[in-house]
Structures are given as C-alpha cells and as structure tokens.
Amino acid sequence: MSNQPDNSIEPRYAMIASFWALGTVSALIVIKAYAYWVSDSAAILATLTDSFTDAAMSLVMLMALRYSLKPADNSHRHGHGKMEGIGALFQSACLVGAALFLIFESLNRFAQPQEITGHVLGMWVAAIAILLSIILVSVQKYCLFRAPSLAVEADQAHYSTDIALNGAVMASLLVSYNDGPIWVDPLCAIAVAFYYLFTARKICFKSLDMLLDRELPEAVRTRIRETIRRHPDILGYHDLRTRRSGMIIHISFDVEIDPELPLKAAHELTRSLEHDILADYPYAEIIIHKDPYGDTDDTRHKGVHH
Numbered sequence: 001m002s003n004q005p006d007n008s009i010e011p012r013y014a015m016i017a018s019f020w021a022l023g024t025v026s027a028l029i030v031i032k033a034y035a036y037w038v039s040d041s042a043a044i045l046a047t048l049t050d051s052f053t054d055a056a057m058s059l060v061m062l063m064a065l066r067y068s069l070k071p072a073d074n075s076h077r078h079g080h081g082k083m084e085g086i087g088a089l090f091q092s093a094c095l096v097g098a099a100l101f102l103i104f105e106s107l108n109r110f111a112q113p114q115e116i117t118g119h120v121l122g123m124w125v126a127a128i129a130i131l132l133s134i135i136l137v138s139v140q141k142y143c144l145f146r147a148p149s150l151a152v153e154a155d156q157a158h159y160s161t162d163i164a165l166n167g168a169v170m171a172s173l174l175v176s177y178n179d180g181p182i183w184v185d186p187l188c189a190i191a192v193a194f195y196y197l198f199t200a201r202k203i204c205f206k207s208l209d210m211l212l213d214r215e216l217p218e219a220v221r222t223r224i225r226e227t228i229r230r231h232p233d234i235l236g237y238h239d240l241r242t243r244r245s246g247m248i249i250h251i252s253f254d255v256e257i258d259p260e261l262p263l264k265a266a267h268e269l270t271r272s273l274e275h276d277i278l279a280d281y282p283y284a285e286i287i288i289h290k291d292p293y294g295d296t297d298d299t300r301h302k303g304v305h306h
Helices: 012-039 041-069 081-109 119-146 149-178 182-211 219-230 264-280
Strands: 237-247 248-258 284-292
Touching: 012 081, 012 119, 012 149, 041 081, 041 119, 041 149, 041 182, 041 248, 081 149, 081 182, 119 149, 149 182, 182 237, 219 237, 219 248, 219 264, 248 264
Parallel strands: 248 284
Antiparallel strands: 237 248
C-alpha cells in the first residue's frame, strides 16, 4: 500500500476487487479441473490446488472485508477493521497447508512417476490462467489506490504468484511434450510450493503488524509531524502513536500550548490541526491531548515516546 495520502479513498473499491477475485477463480477452477482430468499432470494439479485455495481464501477475505467495514458500535468502539488482519492470517495458513500438500504429492510423483497427457490442452489452460491473473492483479492494483485494504493487498500478493505459477506449468508441459525428463513436472510443483511458503510469510507478517498495532511507516509519521509544526501556536508535541485497523488509521498525540490560552481557543486550535491531518488522511481517527507548555507528565506516557 502506498504511504502517500489519497483524498479519494473509497472502501467500495475493496469490495469490487474481492468480488472480481472470486469470479475469476471460480472460472479457473472449472477450466483447470477439466485440464487435470485429461492430462493427469502434477503441475496442473498444482495450479488446480492453487485455485481451490484461492477460492476459499477469497471467500473468507470477502466476508472478513464486509465485517471490517461495519461501523463502530457500543461493543466495538474502535470499529471492526482488525477483521482484515484475522482474514489475512487465515489466508497465510491456507497457503502453508496448500504448500505442504503439493510437496507431499510431488514427492509421491518422484517415487511413482506418471505419464503426462494432454500437453497442448494444459498449455492453453495455463495461458488462459496467466491472462486472467494479469487482468485480476491489474484490477486489484487499481482498487488498492482507491481503498488501501489489507484484504485486497493479501489477495493481490498471492494472485500475483499465479502468473509465475502458470508460467512454470507451461514450461514443465513443454519439456514433457518434447520428451524431456519426467522429474521436471513434480519439480515444478515443489518450486510452486516453496513460492506459496514465501508468499504466506509475507502475508502473515502484514496481518500480524495490524493485529499487534505496529506503527505506521515512518513516511506517514513524518508527514503528521510536519503538519503539527505548521501551527505556530503549538509550542511542542510528544507521544505520537499510530496504527492501522482495516482501512482506518488511528492517530493520537499530545500537544503543548500556552497555559494562559482560553479553553475555547485551545479547542479551536486542536480542531484546526485535526482538520489539517484529515486533509491528508481522510479515513483517520484522531485523538489530540492538550498539555500546558512544559508540563508533560501523565500516566498515559509509558514506554518509548517520540
């Protein structure tokens, strides 16, 4: 996701990307199931397994996304955005499971090689899958600019692997078609499995970052600091804290102001600052605590603050 602010964020684009992914993978399951039935290729089995995994993950991510977009209520005062992180963690676990299945199946193919048939059909299926995957990833990339959703980002990460995956399938079928070594087919499936594990690790870390309230990138924090410094009546600031929950970012910090400033004037000052930050990050929830200049000691300040 981009670290730059985007004033045109629209959560509905995340839903569009999710429905598009589900439609694409449903079509691919039908095509690949027929191709595997005809060819009995471990490499095509790898892509079929990938599509079944994709369908399950996309369905879960769609439900997680819809739940995460629910507004805050009396029981969830900070909203439901972290459901995206939970969904992404589930997605990572599915990828690990699919990788282990492929490794096990491919090792069996090494021990008991099977002749591959339907080479031309398999290559056509792989080519169609590559085309549909490129279109899907492009749609997801566009939607991410309009809706910075972890669910869509996680979907894009693993659908991007489909392009390389189906390229590997085409290569293994081409080798087999030209009477190449039979071990190339299961070897490609194992390579795909390790690619799954790499992608699962990436998604897992991003989901944990959200669930464990990791600070936003330094570029975002720097921009917030610059906005604060533009207000000459703010004499100091400290304890800047940021985190992401779904598509909402949470920002809190303390400002130091003249202790003689009337309460109403101090309120107007922080409200003006809040609107300046919202101009950069429209989907932010902001809490600003006011301290008299020079008096910054309170019980909320624990740990490292900067």
